[in-house]
Amino acid sequence: MKHVVIIGGGFGGLWATRALARANLKITLVDRTNHHLFQPLLYQVATAGLSPADIAAPLRHILRRQKNVTVRLDEVTSIDKSQRQVIMRDGTLRYDYLIVAAGAAHAYFGHDHWAKHAPGLKTLDDALGMRATMLRAFEAAEREPDVDVAKSWLRFAVVGAGPTGVELAGTLAEIARHTLRREFRNIDPTRAEVLLIEAGPRVLAGMDPGLSASALKQLRKLGVSVRLNAPVQAIDAESITLPGETLPCRTVWWAAGVAASPLGKVLCENTDRAGRVPVERDLSLPGHPEIFVIGDLATLAHHGVSVPGVAPAAKQMGNHAAAMIRRRLAGNVATPFRYRDYGSFATIGRMAAVADLAGIKLRGVVAWWLWLAAHVIFLIGFRNRLVVLVNWASSYFTYQRHARIVSR
């Protein structure tokens, strides 16, 4: 029986695995964590609204009934294309077909030393780290006798005004203005300053300019200070420097750049600037019809096809790679991947969002309710959906965020 190895249990890898459920194949899904992560809600973990278990489910559990799959917790370190082997920390796997869906991490555009002071958001560990620094900043301000230092603890900067940056900044503003109000004795959390810093001329540059303008208005209404055309010049432990000013600031979050997994470089030499692998129209690696590269790790830009780095695109690519393997087993030829764009959302805060659904543009309350419904429906597993709803309903009415936990 042919052996398919799938690297990565995100949207691309998991959807590919499921799409091969009825194929007469042996499948091994390798991930370095034990869970599938619902990444669109990761910012809620970073901002203490949800717990890790609310947006993650064990891959083994999701796939327990799919008997042709073995799930393996391990980290892929290399791929030997000539021997058709995947090399992991704790062993190797021989494959007949390989699907690489290893995703992406943050990029600092040559400023890797900023990483320490301005963490990005890709994993549950990243989110828990952000949550701890945010909560500790308010605690440090509360016990700080020096007023200027306290003020620098109460300034939060989010770099990059894409969907993640907008979500983080909007939620931070809400936490400072509502959640923590009245809980401190020496500081007034409502006077915290949340900066959203963007190098380009508008927020949500990937969306329609009208929606960008609406998002900007909604952000300002929530109390976020938006700085446009402001490329970051420097970041250290105590300040952030923009063109013409250095602001004392102790908490900086990075939402400005994405770099594909280092496995991209293992697969081919001509990765693009973001480390993505240029693939054939059927998503296979040029010269290797047995290897498919999907999700954030792949690019079709050289074919003039633009596929955004979002969950629906990864799922569609996972389905397509699986279909190509089934076709090949049946002796049929490959077909090109076509991205179907059903629209996009960006949430900003309580009752604040924008949406572009196949040309229908929505903003504010309506967009927000649609965003909420879509995300609850897509969360994997009944339990998660119900608990997330309970958490959200309770947050909505009380402005509380239940996961405000800092350990030592």
Next chain:
Amino acid sequence: MKHVVIIGGGFGGLWATRALARANLKITLVDRTNHHLFQPLLYQVATAGLSPADIAAPLRHILRRQKNVTVRLDEVTSIDKSQRQVIMRDGTLRYDYLIVAAGAAHAYFGHDHWAKHAPGLKTLDDALGMRATMLRAFEAAEREPDVDVAKSWLRFAVVGAGPTGVELAGTLAEIARHTLRREFRNIDPTRAEVLLIEAGPRVLAGMDPGLSASALKQLRKLGVSVRLNAPVQAIDAESITLPGETLPCRTVWWAAGVAASPLGKVLCENTDRAGRVPVERDLSLPGHPEIFVIGDLATLAHHGVSVPGVAPAAKQMGNHAAAMIRRRLAGNVATPFRYRDYGSFATIGRMAAVADLAGIKLRGVVAWWLWLAAHVIFLIGFRNRLVVLVNWASSYFTYQRHARIVSR
């Protein structure tokens, strides 16, 4: 206005703080974490049934309406009794009255090198560490080619058959036999071996012998191998040694001993074997009527009074210390602390528990339902109660445990 400093936001410290809500005092509550922890359910976090936020609530949030309290996130390193000062990592506080409720950690009875291989359960970090080692053990067994090594990954040992040890062993057996069944391809999790190792002659030695016998029977029915009269001789990364046998075993959890906080030694020289401070009948430190020591850090044994290290005792002591401060402010004399024992529970697993409620002895299903009701009622905060109920109801019907998350 007099200043009361309270060290520790556990049951003792939090109840003392609340009992001083209407007193004309300034109160500072210092804790090294930002939350109150519902410790009786900590084993549920260690065994992936609940998330940290389900059993913890920010102290600031709990006390937001009590205007005479300042909550401070800091770690107390020393106490200067002559200057009446508490010394912390980030500052000092002068007090007129001091309540020390710093709790306890685990003790290895002179075998501190076991700590690395056999972690204990006191904090959320401990619980998350245990959860990760448990989940990783099954993953390691799944990918291990050597059958004997795989077997050692599937042997779990819990040392100490007090309430925590019994809860951990019972839940581990349930996870292996039900939760993980059918999710692995190379191993059969139901063949995992859970050992409960006790140096003394019976489990739950603090309870009635009839209940101990019932608990033993219920543990065996759940599939736990109980070893009585088996003091541990040695623990290393790959094995545990009991009298007469060395068992290959990769996961050992410690529930055998408790040592009071090192602040005990700072307060007095004659702490007992467990590091607890012998206090006066009114819970004050001998020679220092302005200092009270409560909870797991205090002992009244030298007065012939036995107070168990449980949450209700800590709450009662917190209330008493607060009452003593109020009496002193009003010019009244101190009164002795009296422990009211309303009974005790020990849960073992699904539908398995024992209870001794003021002499009425219950076992099995009835004890379990009472345990469940009592713990849900006592959980702080409406949201937690509801989410915990949803989680439990869903676990109950599906045997699933939602917090099965391992990060890298």
